[in-house]
Amino acid sequence: MALASVLNSDLGGFSYEKCQPFGFKDEMGHSDAGFESTPGESLSFMVRNPQCAAADDDVERKIEFLHGTTTLAFKFQHGVIVAVDSRATAGAYIASQTVKKVIEINPYLLGTMAGGAADCSFWERLLARQCRIYELRNKERISVAAASKLLANMVYQYKGMGLSMGTMVCGWDKRGPGLYYVDSEGNRVCGDLFAVGSGSMYAYGVMDSGLRHDLTVDEACDLGRRAIYQATYRDAYSGGQVNLYHVHSEGWTRVSQDDVLKLHQHYKEQA
């Protein structure tokens, strides 16, 4: 693919090496403080980062397509809402505005994509395979907790080797709505609300101030859509369309796809 070869070339040189989100792996002594990056250094709040160890420069500096992204998911009384943007960037270049960042693992489990597109889609497809095997062996659907644990364990084997993946596993099982955040660092956390990607912080702002447990489905969809829109407004690396899914007791449903610029007009008129 011509695009791939273009991206593999000089654009790989842009300096990600300064952004060090939570790189514990190099030094023995320093256990945490994931924010050594002083102001002035790349202030891109990129949660994901390709390995920026200066030592292994022979390992190719992969271009992580979806570094810049905003994905979010939250639980409410009627299930889980999953909302994502659809922009893929390679440095300052917008590679695509129509990327599908939600992976349909099976009819009742969804996975979101942030970080490396290949990493996300590969591992989540592998997860889909594992979930299906579980179903066949145990004659019952896999729980969201188990599915996310499978993914976390798979990816943990490759920790430190340059995988870049920040995903949310969303579904509905016999314990009700389930939402887990899993990433290539090894994090696996259960929660009611997550946002992942460079625009995640902007999304958190809108979500936290508007979220209640007793939202109706429409209100929840609007909240998710609005949060992604606000993130795309502020974050240069997010944009395109807002893809919205709703996970309920019968599985997931694709709710809507709205272009962000049209949403902008719509909200402007509303205000």
Add this chain to the structure above:
Amino acid sequence: MEYLIGIQGPDFVLVAADNVAASSIIQMKHDYDKMFKLSEKILLLCVGEAGDTVQFAEYIQKNVQLYKMRNVVPSSKFHFSDITQSVPFVSSQTPYHVNLLLAGYDDADGPGLFYMDHLSSLAKAPFAAHGYGAYLTLSILDRYYKPDLTQDEAMDLLKKCIEELNRRFILNLPSFSVRVIDKNGIQELQKVTVGAAK
């Protein structure tokens, strides 16, 4: 950024850990439990690198279960320290970057608190802390700790430490899980939250 603390009394061990699960500058979760139950009277508090903490702690948990199945007599926590000590450095190529507090009550030997770090140093201590918060609170423990303190006094000492964190530590750690281990097992006490630690 994460904080663990343990205080040993004459017949109990009081442990506390913050509840924040962070990723970069975001709090992903504010009610995250960093304590892992190894057995009826042993807790492992584990902080450090993402992924390593849970994987390591669960590995130890399962190994303890296996040990119990293989051997009829449950071993004392001192032996567990030996097991745990070997694992962080089990492969120095890719060590687990975790810092631990191991707290337990042995029916024969009484309560015990062990401090372990990612280089596998192990020390039995009357009180211990991990994290940047330790720099602020160890001196408080040095000043006010007595070996024969009661559970209430230990709780007050813990609150003093948390107050100090709230006053001087740059990061916001709004709540802490607190558990106490004594001859009756592990009890969960009420969480200490900002404002309550006054």
